[in-house]
């Protein structure tokens with residue numbers, strides 16, 4: 084079953100098609116990496132999937148349901164998770180209270196309610212903190228008191244504590260060493276082993292290492308949709324990354 088389906092998605096900004104007729108499907112539990120040069124349309128595609136931006140045309144289905152016009156909150160109720168940037172957290176609310184909110188939200192989401200009712204909130208919170216190696220922080224500590232690596236762990240801990248079916252990660256490796264990033268994604272895989280993940284990253288090695296499938300974007304279009312192994316032998320993609328391919332506008336005019 085496909086958890087996510089994008090069909091003929093287009094987003095125009097004036098005369099520019101930032102996302103141009105993009106179609107793809109992501110089966111349950113697959114990790115899809117999205118790469119492409121600056122300005123390729125990756126973040127715009129993410130905003131369309133997350134519901135922050137409405138497409139000019141095309142449809143998005145989440146778990147079989149058309150969510151093209153749904154708000155981010157409606158998509159959340161349908162199983163969409165996103166990582167909360169540290170800057171979007173409540174400055175005066177402790178880390179433990181943030182985790183408590185996320186755990187409560189997951190209990191409320193009846194469709195995917197976990198069978199943990201008898202274990203109590205406190206146990207769940209402790210379990211989240213220890214799975215993400217955050218159990219060493221003081222119970223009153225605020226997000227701003229965390230190290231950068233701990234902040235990224237908290238962001239993902241909160242996203243996953245709400246028990247999403249689909250997790251969207253925009254450049255999860257930013258600011259982390261590759262070892263820290265591997266640790267972070269390894270925790271995602273361990274804590275939420277059947278979650279479907281769509282992520283954007285510039286680091287080719289990381290994308291190849293963590294994706295079952297890779298979508299390559301260029302000038303708003305998908306120019307490759309294949310396995311990491313196939314991608315290594317894709318000449319067009321190689322040209323895009325070596326910068327020898329010109330834009331459509333230039334083609335044939337010189």
Ligand SMILES: Nc1ncnc2c1ncn2[C@@H]1O[C@H](COP(=O)(O)OP(=O)(O)OP(=O)(O)O)[C@@H](O)[C@H]1O
Nearest residue numbers: 096099100101119120121122123124125126127128
């Ligand atoms: N809100 C907007 N209004 C107008 N143009 C936009 C808007 N958002 C993005 N664009 C344009 O759409 C194109 C795609 O941008 P987008 O940010 O999606 O690329 P990206 O692949 O995420 O790039 P990067 O790797 O630099 O993050 C760019 O030409 C950008 O200038």
Ligand SMILES: [Mg+2]
Nearest residue numbers: 122125126127
């Ligand atoms: Mg971007």
